[in-house]
Each structure stands twice: as C-alpha cells, then as structure tokens.
Amino acid sequence: MDFDILLYWGVTWVIVGAFVTPFLFHQKGRDPWNGALAGAALGALGGIILLAVLWYFVPFRQKSCPVCAGTVRAVDPVCQHCGYELAPSFVARPVSVGGQYSREPLDFFNANFLALVLCTVTLIAFLYSPWFFDDNATYNGGNLLVQAVFKDSFLADFAPDTLLLIPLSLLICGGLSIWGLVSPSRSGLASVLTSVVALGGLYYFIDFFYISKGSNYQFPQWYDLAKDDPGRGFNITMVTMAALALHSLVVVGPALRRWMARSQRGARLRRNMVPYLFLLLPLAIYLVWIIAPTGYTFYLSLTRWAGANESPSYIGFDHYEHLFGNRVFREALGNNVRWLIIFITVPTTLGLAMALIFNTEIRGGRWFKVSFYSPLVLSGPVIALVWLWLYHPDKGLLNSLLDGLGVININDNPPGWHSDSDVAIYCIIAAAAWRQVGYVMVLYLAGLKNIDPAMIDAGLVDGANRVQLFRHIIFPLLAPVTTIIVVISIIDSLRAFDLVQIMTQGNNGTEVLANLMYQKFKDYEMGYAASVAVVLFSISIVFIGTYLWRTLKDELEY
Amino acid sequence: MTTIAQATRTTKQRQQEDDLRSQIFSIFWQVIKYAFLIGVTLLWLLPLFATVLTSFRTMDDITVNGFWSIPERFTVDKFTQAWDQADIRRYLINSFIITIPALVGMLFLSSMSAYALARYRFRGNRFIYFTYVAGMMLPFQILLLPVFRLANELKIYNTHGALIMIHTAFQLGFCTFVLRNFMRTVPGEILDAARVDGCGEFRIFLQIMLPLSLPSLAAVATLEFTWVFNDYLWALFLLSEQQLQPITAGLATLQGQYHADWPLITAGALLATLPTVFLFIFLQRYFIQGLTLGSGK
Structure with missing residues (x-):
C-alpha cells in the first residue's frame, strides 16, 4: 500500500466535505442545523473510515541497524538491541521484513x-453552524460559500471573496496534517506548513474586522448588526483557525530547544538571544505605545484632524504660525513659566528646610514627616477639590479664617482667590506646591542620609558653625539631588493639568499649555492640540536631556 | 591639699553649672523646636482637617453658623450619599479594574526587561536603557493624541483595556529604570551558581531574581499603584462613557453635579483617597523608598 494513495484519499474526503455538502444542503431550506447534522454525520463517518485505514494499513517504518542488524523504529532512531544511535537525518522508508510489512500504531498525540x-x-463549524443572523433566518458558512462562488442573492454582500480562503486553507491544512501523520519524519515540517496555511484562512477575519472597514463600499445596514453579533460558527471558526495557526508551536518549541542543545551555533545563538527574548515583549509594547506616538505627534501637529472618524490631512506649519500669534497660548506659556519659577524656588527651599530639620534626632519625627508626605498620596482631583473648598469666597476656610482675624469681612466683597483673575494662577500653584514640598523633602532626606558623617565631623572639628556647615559642606554635597529635584520640578510644572482643569478649567487667566491642549482636543482641533503638545515637549526636552546626561554620566562612571 | 580640693570642687561646680545651663538651654530649644514643628505641621494639615470636618456636617449648618462654628451634629449621611447616589462605589471599582491589571502587567514586563538590561551584555543594552529613562520623563501630552488614535484603531477606545494598556506601557520606563538599578546590585555569584546547576535563564529570572528583588518590586508597586490610581488625564482622553470613569474623573463629575454641596463633595473626595491612604499607611516605607529610588540615586 502506497502512502500517496492514503494522502489523496484524505484530501479527497476533505474536498468532498468542504465543497459538496453545503451545495447539497443549500437547496433544502435555510435551517442550518439540518446541514449541520448531515455534515457532522458525514464528517464522523469519513473520520472513522480514515482512522481505520490509517490504523491498519500504515506499515511499520523501520530500518535495520548497521551494527547488529536489528530493527530500528523511525520515530525513535535508537537501536533497541544494541543502543546504536542512527544519524538524525534518518529518513524512514517502509521496509519489508520477511516479505510482510510490520505495523506500528500511529502516534496520535502529535x-x-x-x-x-x-x-x-x-x-464543521464553518459549514454548518450559524455564521450570521437576520430577522428571518440564520445563515451558515455553507450558504455563504455558495454565494461567494455564485453571488446570486442578496447574501452575496456577506460573502466576500476572502471567504473562499477559509475552506481553501482548511483543505490544504487537512492534507498537510494527514501527510505529517503518515510520514513521521516530516511531521514537524507538515505542522509548520499547516500553521502558515491557516494564517491564510485567518486573513478573512482580519479583513472582516479591520480592512473592509476602510473601503467606501456601503454595506447593508444589518452587516453591522452581524458584525456586532456574529453567530456561533463564526466565532468557533475564528478561534479554531487561530489555534490551527498556532498549533505548530507545540512542535517548533521543543525542536528549537533540541537544536540549540545539540549544535554549537545553536548554543551560541541561544546565549546571545536570551536578553533579546526578555526584552521582546516589553520593548514592543513600549515602542508601539510610547516611542512611536511621540514621533507621530510631530506629524499630527502639521495636519488638520477633526477627530477619530476623520483622517488627518497635511497642512504644513499653519498651526504653529497661528499658535504664536494667539493670546491664549501666550497666556498659557506665561503661566507655565510662572509655575516653573515658583516650583523651583518655593517648594524646593521649603522641602530642603524641612529635610534639614527632620534629619536631626526628633522624638516622633516619623509622625511629623508623615504629615508632610501625606499630600503626596492624594490625587490631583482630590487636591483640587480640597483647595477649591478652602478658597470658597463665602464659606471657605481661608476667608472664614481671615474674617475671624478681622482682616476681611466675609460678607462684604471677600477676596475671590481662584475666581479672581489677578491671583487665581498663584492660588492653583500654591495647591500644587503643597503637594510638591513633601516630594522634595523625601528626596533631600535621602540625599542627606547619603552624606558621609565624616565630612560633617571634619567640618565641626574645623570649627564651622551651623550656617557654614550647611553653606560649605552639606549644600555642595547635595548638588546632585538638587539638580534632580529642579529637573523634576520643571517637568512637573510643565505638565501641570489636573488642578487647573478642575479648579478653573483654565478660566480667570489660569490657562496652561496642558489644559489648552485638552480644550483643543475637546473642540476636535486635534492637529492644533498636537502643536501645543509639541511646544510643551520641546521645552521639556531640554530638561529631560539634562537628566539623561546626568544618568549617562553616572552610568559611565559605574 | 585644701587648695587642690577647693580647686577640684570649683571645677566640678562649674561643670555642673554648665551642664545645668546647657540643659535648660536645650530644653528651651526643644520646646521652641517642637512648638514650631507642631505649628507648621498643623498648618500643613489644615486643608485636610477642614475637609474631614466639612464632610461630617451639612451645608446648611456651615451656611448658617459659618465655617469655624462648632458643628450642630456630626452625620455620616454625606458619606452614604456619596457612596450610593453619587456613584463613588462604581468609580472606585472602575479604578481598581484599571489599576490592578496595569500594575501586574507593568511589574512583570518591566522586571523582564530590567533583568535583561541589568544582567546581560549585549549590543544596544545602554541604548535601550536610555530609551526607557527618556520615556519615563516624557510629558503625557506628547502621547495623548496618537494614543487616542491608536486606541480608536484597535477599537479599545472607551474601554478599560485602553487605560490598562497605556498605563502599563508608560510606567514601563520608570519601573524598568528602578528595577534595573536594583538588579545590578544583586551579586552575580548566585545567578552563576544556578546556571552551573543547569537552571534555565527564564527560571533563574523567575525563581532567583524576582524573589531577590522583592523589596524594590514592593517599592515600585506601591508607588505605581498610587500613580495609576490617581491618574486623571488619561481617563479624560481615553474614556467617554460616564459608567467607565475611574474615581479621579468621577470626582470631577461630582463637583459638576453637586457644585454647592461641599460636604458631599468632600465626603466623596475622602472616600476616593481611602485606598491610597491605606496603602500609604501600611506600606509607607516602600512608598518613600520608591520615590527615592526613582529620583536616580
């Protein structure tokens, strides 16, 4: 018995299954389950016959051992008698022993x-389970397949040419896997090829969900309905098709591992590959979601783009020209600069002072520290709300306090704080600084802890007083920390957003770049928003660069 | 003899006087210091104190009697109202749905890349490391629009998935930076010993490196939980449906809905901070450690 006959038999069966049955049952009404039952019965019958044939007629594929002349099985090329290992390239061909083919059960767990x-x-799922619904009936893949060929009814809308890829790739996959099953020495290759072919079938789904959306063709209304609620057959086919495409990993993984363990080049490749394998997934995500978008914003800023449903159209540098003539933009820039200047002076100094105090022995110092840290865990919106309530003109804490002290009269035109455009921005910065002090303090405390006590002692021995000690020893030693704090403060002040958005929405002269960008985003002026983002980025890149340079220097010294 | 005795006595006395004086001075100094510290601390906590106080009162009470009056009665009605009516419960659940997977994802992915960057020599190591470091300092704004577009193209706009993805991706930079610097300090002999015993690289990472870097993982996790939980910007850009908003965006909505009912708003704000505050109380050490590690040294 020749193998090729088996192979052709299998392929023929698959062809019959795939193409003939749906055409047979196509005429007999629209109930897919008739077709499904018939197809399942046919498939089962065919499968049973196929397996029976495989089981009884596949010859034992073996070779005689060159050392002891015993028989060696193809699937396990080690001589059972003398342990001689045949070359891995051992290609089994059926041999006859004593004029008769010996049989070996097939390995069904491959x-x-x-x-x-x-x-x-x-x-079966593709041909006989519901693919789409409409109000009147359900349609299975078989129905659609007929339409993909004939295109003679309204159903043709549902049956793009790509639908043919599914049965076609299934045919080839079936044939390939039978081939692999009957010739174990080629089973790996067959499996990999099967996976590749199955990708072809998956193309239908990719096309269905992503690509066909972009074409101008007007689909019937219920096409979208079907898209939202595809039938069981559709889902099963999609999943099993994907499984088919991935199944060869079962083979490829161990094979690769064996190759690497054996060959020297494999071992070297393996050693070199390890870090890249670790980096593969994180770096891919990082590139797609962080690095690429950063670059893409530059392009977007040169386009007009009116929202997710539109596509950006190139207009050159118009946005930038408009930007620098715009009053609101200049106001936002000015406010960011104010924010920045206040941020690198006030919270930094305060934080340093607190850190110096807490660096000494203080009973219960931990609790004091905690109260300064605590604003750090609050979210922007919470801080904004807390301070809004604080600034409330009629009832808020601040005006009540001032009223109690007799400074102002709360009923007679009290200061408006965040609603007074002269001071509003400073009120918001104060709230932000409230949180920042704790942060600065943490960093300085860590910096102080790292200072070698011997340096301080040396200073004390030389008779330095506290001020001199700070001025000439502590502060210079803290310089790296200070640099980092300044850089972080600057970047934080450039990306300030939460507080402004919630406290004033950028009104009362408190516009900042980040909020301006959000406003433009909400107005569907995406390109303009992108140009604001680019300006913001360009300013902060200077400081990011400083930070990077510092890290780089540390790294080279390391 | 007597002169010597006298002399010793006077020195002793003088010493005692000195001690006394310095003791008095130091007590005085201590008092000043503590008074100052307590004063400043109270001032610092005043906004929070006012918030807590307000949340237990009613607006009428505040309007009639003024802010600094003794409250007529304390009530937790505003908390229950915020929890149920103002949907704080759902917003909090949403926040957790976003934060937990993002946290797990970013820790796993970043520890992998940190391990590769810290323990292997290969071409591009330093370059990749600097890409991460540069990325962690990026202002969000430069990413917002492309990510918005990407989310739309992938059809995950207006889902929690989009937020989970972007948080995971964005925080990779910071986590990798911190973890990598920590992993460099782990002695290589441990890893080599495992390697000699035939342990696979991934198993070394999983069973040796990860347990060894637990302290820094905890620090990063604590900090990242706070950051992701407190994020407001991304939620604004990537979610449009009210039902899906995390707590930060929910609070902003609350302010619009109940803009005159400050006790309710403050109660909502307090409920919103509970998770992070609990985290801070119990994992404070790690939180501070994370901040310090993240600053570069």
Whole structure:
C-alpha cells in the first residue's frame, strides 16, 4: 500500500466535505442545523473510515541497524538491541521484513493529529453552524460559500471573496496534517506548513474586522448588526483557525530547544538571544505605545484632524504660525513659566528646610514627616477639590479664617482667590506646591542620609558653625539631588493639568499649555492640540536631556 | 591639699553649672523646636482637617453658623450619599479594574526587561536603557493624541483595556529604570551558581531574581499603584462613557453635579483617597523608598 494513495484519499474526503455538502444542503431550506447534522454525520463517518485505514494499513517504518542488524523504529532512531544511535537525518522508508510489512500504531498525540482534529472542527463549524443572523433566518458558512462562488442573492454582500480562503486553507491544512501523520519524519515540517496555511484562512477575519472597514463600499445596514453579533460558527471558526495557526508551536518549541542543545551555533545563538527574548515583549509594547506616538505627534501637529472618524490631512506649519500669534497660548506659556519659577524656588527651599530639620534626632519625627508626605498620596482631583473648598469666597476656610482675624469681612466683597483673575494662577500653584514640598523633602532626606558623617565631623572639628556647615559642606554635597529635584520640578510644572482643569478649567487667566491642549482636543482641533503638545515637549526636552546626561554620566562612571 | 580640693570642687561646680545651663538651654530649644514643628505641621494639615470636618456636617449648618462654628451634629449621611447616589462605589471599582491589571502587567514586563538590561551584555543594552529613562520623563501630552488614535484603531477606545494598556506601557520606563538599578546590585555569584546547576535563564529570572528583588518590586508597586490610581488625564482622553470613569474623573463629575454641596463633595473626595491612604499607611516605607529610588540615586 502506497502512502500517496492514503494522502489523496484524505484530501479527497476533505474536498468532498468542504465543497459538496453545503451545495447539497443549500437547496433544502435555510435551517442550518439540518446541514449541520448531515455534515457532522458525514464528517464522523469519513473520520472513522480514515482512522481505520490509517490504523491498519500504515506499515511499520523501520530500518535495520548497521551494527547488529536489528530493527530500528523511525520515530525513535535508537537501536533497541544494541543502543546504536542512527544519524538524525534518518529518513524512514517502509521496509519489508520477511516479505510482510510490520505495523506500528500511529502516534496520535502529535501536532499533526491535533491539526487534523482542529481542521475537522473548523470545517464543521464553518459549514454548518450559524455564521450570521437576520430577522428571518440564520445563515451558515455553507450558504455563504455558495454565494461567494455564485453571488446570486442578496447574501452575496456577506460573502466576500476572502471567504473562499477559509475552506481553501482548511483543505490544504487537512492534507498537510494527514501527510505529517503518515510520514513521521516530516511531521514537524507538515505542522509548520499547516500553521502558515491557516494564517491564510485567518486573513478573512482580519479583513472582516479591520480592512473592509476602510473601503467606501456601503454595506447593508444589518452587516453591522452581524458584525456586532456574529453567530456561533463564526466565532468557533475564528478561534479554531487561530489555534490551527498556532498549533505548530507545540512542535517548533521543543525542536528549537533540541537544536540549540545539540549544535554549537545553536548554543551560541541561544546565549546571545536570551536578553533579546526578555526584552521582546516589553520593548514592543513600549515602542508601539510610547516611542512611536511621540514621533507621530510631530506629524499630527502639521495636519488638520477633526477627530477619530476623520483622517488627518497635511497642512504644513499653519498651526504653529497661528499658535504664536494667539493670546491664549501666550497666556498659557506665561503661566507655565510662572509655575516653573515658583516650583523651583518655593517648594524646593521649603522641602530642603524641612529635610534639614527632620534629619536631626526628633522624638516622633516619623509622625511629623508623615504629615508632610501625606499630600503626596492624594490625587490631583482630590487636591483640587480640597483647595477649591478652602478658597470658597463665602464659606471657605481661608476667608472664614481671615474674617475671624478681622482682616476681611466675609460678607462684604471677600477676596475671590481662584475666581479672581489677578491671583487665581498663584492660588492653583500654591495647591500644587503643597503637594510638591513633601516630594522634595523625601528626596533631600535621602540625599542627606547619603552624606558621609565624616565630612560633617571634619567640618565641626574645623570649627564651622551651623550656617557654614550647611553653606560649605552639606549644600555642595547635595548638588546632585538638587539638580534632580529642579529637573523634576520643571517637568512637573510643565505638565501641570489636573488642578487647573478642575479648579478653573483654565478660566480667570489660569490657562496652561496642558489644559489648552485638552480644550483643543475637546473642540476636535486635534492637529492644533498636537502643536501645543509639541511646544510643551520641546521645552521639556531640554530638561529631560539634562537628566539623561546626568544618568549617562553616572552610568559611565559605574 | 585644701587648695587642690577647693580647686577640684570649683571645677566640678562649674561643670555642673554648665551642664545645668546647657540643659535648660536645650530644653528651651526643644520646646521652641517642637512648638514650631507642631505649628507648621498643623498648618500643613489644615486643608485636610477642614475637609474631614466639612464632610461630617451639612451645608446648611456651615451656611448658617459659618465655617469655624462648632458643628450642630456630626452625620455620616454625606458619606452614604456619596457612596450610593453619587456613584463613588462604581468609580472606585472602575479604578481598581484599571489599576490592578496595569500594575501586574507593568511589574512583570518591566522586571523582564530590567533583568535583561541589568544582567546581560549585549549590543544596544545602554541604548535601550536610555530609551526607557527618556520615556519615563516624557510629558503625557506628547502621547495623548496618537494614543487616542491608536486606541480608536484597535477599537479599545472607551474601554478599560485602553487605560490598562497605556498605563502599563508608560510606567514601563520608570519601573524598568528602578528595577534595573536594583538588579545590578544583586551579586552575580548566585545567578552563576544556578546556571552551573543547569537552571534555565527564564527560571533563574523567575525563581532567583524576582524573589531577590522583592523589596524594590514592593517599592515600585506601591508607588505605581498610587500613580495609576490617581491618574486623571488619561481617563479624560481615553474614556467617554460616564459608567467607565475611574474615581479621579468621577470626582470631577461630582463637583459638576453637586457644585454647592461641599460636604458631599468632600465626603466623596475622602472616600476616593481611602485606598491610597491605606496603602500609604501600611506600606509607607516602600512608598518613600520608591520615590527615592526613582529620583536616580
């Protein structure tokens, strides 16, 4: 018995299953379950016959051992008698022993068998389970397949040419896996090829969900309905098809591992590959979500783009020209600069002072420290709300306090704080600084802890007083920390957003770049928003660069 | 003899006087110091104190009697109202749905890349490291619009998935930076010993490196939880549906809905901070450690 005959038999069966049955049952009404039952019965019958044939007629594939002339099985090329290992390239051909083919049960727990099962499941699901619904009936893949060929009814809208890829790739997959099943020495190759072919079938789904959306073709209204609620057959086919495409990993993984363990080049490759394997996923995510978008914003800032449903159209530098003539933009820039100047002076000094105090022995110092840290865990919106309530003109804490002290009269035109455009921005910065002090303090405390006590002692021995000690020893030693704090403060002040958005929405002269960008985003002026973002980025890149340079220097010294 | 005795006595006395004086001085100094510290601390906590106080009162009470009056009665009605009516409960659940997967994702991914960057020599190591460091300092604004577009293209706009993705991705930079610097300090002999015993690289990472870097993982996790939980900007850009908003965006809505009912708003704000505050109370050490590590040294 020749193998090729088996192979052709299998392929023929698959062809019959795939193409003939739906055409047969197409005429007989629209109930897919008739078709499904018939197809399942046919498939089962075919499968049973196929397996029976495979089981009884596949010859034992073996070779005689060159040392002891015993028989060696193809699937395990080690001589059972003398332990001689045949070359891995050992290609089994059926040999006759004593004029008769010996038989060996097939290995049913391999990738090709898995693929064959998946093919069968996919085929049945595709042909006979509901693919789409409408109000009147359900349509299975078989119905649609007929339409993909003839295009003679309204259903043709549902049956793009790509639908043909599914049965076609299934046919080839089935054939390949049978081939792999009957010739174990090629089973790995068969499995990989099966996976590649299955990708072709998956193209239908990719096309269905992503690509066909972009074309100008007007789909019937219920096409979208079907898209939102596809039938069981659609879902099963999609999943099993994907499984089919991935199933060869079962083979490829161990094979690769074996190759690497054996060959020297494999071992070297393996050693070199390890870090890249670790980096593969994180770096891919990082590139797609962080690095690429950063660059893309530059392009977007040169386009007009009116929202997610539109596509950006190139207009050159118009936004930038408009930007620098714009009053609101200049106001935002000015406010950011104010924010920045206040941020690198006030909270930094305060934080340093607190850190110096807390660096000494203080009973219960931990609790004091905690109260300064505590604003750090509050979210922007919470801080904004707390301070809004504080600034409330009629009832807020601040005016009540001032009223109690007799400074102002709360009923007679009290200061408006965040609603007074002269001071509003400073009120918001105060709230932000409230949180920042704790942060600065943490960093300085860590910096102080790192200072070698011997340096301080040396200073004390030389008779330095506290001020001199700070001025000439502590502060210079803290310089690296200070640099970092300044850089972080600057970047934080450039990306300030939460407080402004919630406290004033950028009114009362408190516009900042980040909020301006959000406003433009909400007005569907995406390109303009991008140009604001680019300006913001360009300013902060200077400081990011400083920070990077510092890290780089540390790194080179390391 | 007597002169010597006298002399010793006088020195002793003088010493005692000195001690006394310095003791008095130091007590005086201590008092000043503590008074100052307590004063400043109270001033610092005043906004929070006022918030807590307000949340237990009613607006009528505040309007009639003024802010600094003794409250007529304390009530927790505003908390229950914020929890149920103002949907703080759902917003908090949303926040957790976003934060937990993002946290797990970013820690796993970043520890992998940190391990590769810290323990292997290979081409591009330093370059990749600097890409991460540069990325962690990026202002969000430069990413917002492309990410918005990407989320739309992937059809995950207006889902929690989009937020989980972007938080995971953005925080990779910071986590990798901190973890990598920590992993460099782990002695290589441990890893080599495992390698000699035939342990696979991934198993070394999983069973040796990760347990060894637990302290820094905890620090990063604590800090990142706070950051992701407190994020407001991304939620604004990537979610449009009210039902899906995390607590930060929910609070902003609350302010619009109940703009005159300050006790309710402050109660909502307090409820919103509970998770992070609990975290801070119990994992304070790690939180501070994370901040310090993140600053570069």
